[in-house]
Amino acid sequence: MERKAKRKRILLLVILVMLVVSCIPVKFVYKDGGTVAYRAVLYSYTKYHRLTEDGSGNASYYEADVFRFFPFNYFD
Numbered sequence: 001m002e003r004k005a006k007r008k009r010i011l012l013l014v015i016l017v018m019l020v021v022s023c024i025p026v027k028f029v030y031k032d033g034g035t036v037a038y039r040a041v042l043y044s045y046t047k048y049h050r051l052t053e054d055g056s057g058n059a060s061y062y063e064a065d066v067f068r069f070f071p072f073n074y075f076d
Contacts, residue, residue, distance in 0.1 A: 033061060044071035 025038035025045070033051035037044065050062045 039071065041072070042070065044068045 022041035023043070025040040025043075028037040028039065029035075030037070034049035035047065036049075037046040039045075044067070046066045048062055048064045048066070051059060052062050053059050
């Protein structure tokens with residue numbers, strides 16, 4: 001009985017470590033005016049600050065925040 005309980009604890013510890021590791025983000029900085037993206041396996045957060053131009057030569061900034069759960073779609 002003691003062996004099963006020890007196995008169960010080890011399994012729970014491994015699952016907990018994998019969950020914590022999958023929540024650690026990697027920072028990406030884009031050279032489009034200041035966009036920053038943080039990506040992890042379970043989520044993605046992007047703060048857009050992009051310099052855009054329309055057809056008449058006017059420049060403006062596009063600013064937005066996007067948060068996604070499970071950002072990678074493996075089934076496409």
